[in-house]
Amino acid sequence: MRSISDIAEALRANAEAVCRHYLSEGRKVGNYWTVGNVLNERGASLHVRLQGPLSGPNARGKWTDEATGEYGDLLDLIRHQSGHEDIRAAADEARTFLSLPQTVSARSSSSVCATNTDAGDEWRPSSVMSARKIFRASRPIRGTLAETYLASRSIHASSESALRFHPALYYRENGVHGQCPALIGKISDKDGTFTGINRIWLRRDGKGLAAIENPKKCLGHLRGNGVYFGRSKELLIAGEGMETILSLKTVRPDVAMVAALTANHLAAINLPAGLKHLVIARDNDVAGLNAAGQLTERALMEGIQCNTIVSRCDDFNTDLTTYGPCYLKERLSSILVSQDG
Structure with a gap:
């Protein structure tokens, strides 16, 4: 029982167990499981059929969200609720839920969907849609x-x-x-x-x-993108982790900043057209050094004035928690004054 159709039928046969696990904020009402939406929020606009045949238009496991007009089966629900990119990744997860053997292709698919930040440029358009749903929820x-x-x-x-x-x-x-x-x-x-x-x-x-x-x-x-905190074509501070950049933003909330999330992606970040000044806030390690070097070279080629500030500890959040906001603000402000000069 390894094909996607077999997995879908097994889910339908265990419809209530699927709902209790993935839609734990909902409840059983008659022959339906009701919940707020596919993201497992409280409410009653989404209805999952718990009784009926295993196939056909009235099959168990079919669901409809009256608020959004979305509909599908339990495999679709798992994909939406967990933020998976495609149906193969959802099937991989369903195999785990049903305690079925994994397939080689399913493992490969899940590695694309469950990417860590070092593999964040593995993407498909559907993954952006899933991300948008999570953000809106x-x-x-x-x-x-x-x-x-x-x-x-x-x-x-x-x-x-x-x-x-x-x-x-x-x-x-x-x-x-x-x-x-x-x-x-x-x-x-x-x-x-x-x-x-x-x-x-x-x-x-x-x-x-x-x-x-x-x-x-x-x-x-x-790839090429990041988490932006403010926008400016005059001055931008770019760094790696979100906590690192937010540490700098804490002491200088007036400056636009972006977190590229990894050293590799910091080196590859796309700079806004017309940007005049760039400060690279790099972590104190070899990866940070290499990323800053590559980004500096690109910035200078684009005619952007560029400076680099290096954390005293492993990153700027450790600097903030170890030495305090006054120390970090003074260090960053000195770089910004130098940049203005």
Whole structure:
């Protein structure tokens, strides 16, 4: 039982168990499971049929969201609810849920979908759509566990519109899956077009990263793009991790910044047309050194004035938590004064 059609039929045969696992915020009402939407939010606009034949128009497992007009079967639901890119990845996950053997092709497919930030340029248009759905289903971070997480790292970013919070975002790691709260960062291109999200899964108290193998992953199109905090053609600070850039943003909220999310993607980030000044905020390691060198070369070729600031510790968030905001602000401001000069 390894084909996608076999997997879909097995899911239909276990429709209620699928709903209880993937749509845990819903409830059984007669012959239907009701929930807010495919992202497992509370509500009652989405209905999943629990009784009926295993095939045909009235088959069990068929669902409709009256609010959005979306519809599909349980395999579609797993794909949407968990943010997978295509049906093959959803089938791979369904095999795990049903305790069926994995196939080689399914493993390959899942490796594309469950990319970490170092492989964030593996993408398809459907992954951008999934990322947009997750971002829309999230809310501003003020008063949430995302704000708690950032505050635990001495970061103040409650008003940043590029940041969102999802209370129960699906994750899957080596056959283990579940839901955790998550900090969401909106990835966009140099012109502001949405291209994906950065997902950071959190502990349930918000005071650290979730205890999963890869708590940080991207979904969508990352290469050349990043998480932007403000826009300016005069001056832009570019760095790697979201926490690194938010540490600098905490002490200089007036400056536009972008997090490329990895060293490789920092080297490849597309610079806005007409940009005059670029400050590269690099991590204190070999990867950061190489990325800064490549980006500096490209910036100078485009006629952009370019300076580099290096973290004293491994990254600027460690600098912030170790030496305090006054130290970090003074270091960054001295670079900006030098840039103006």
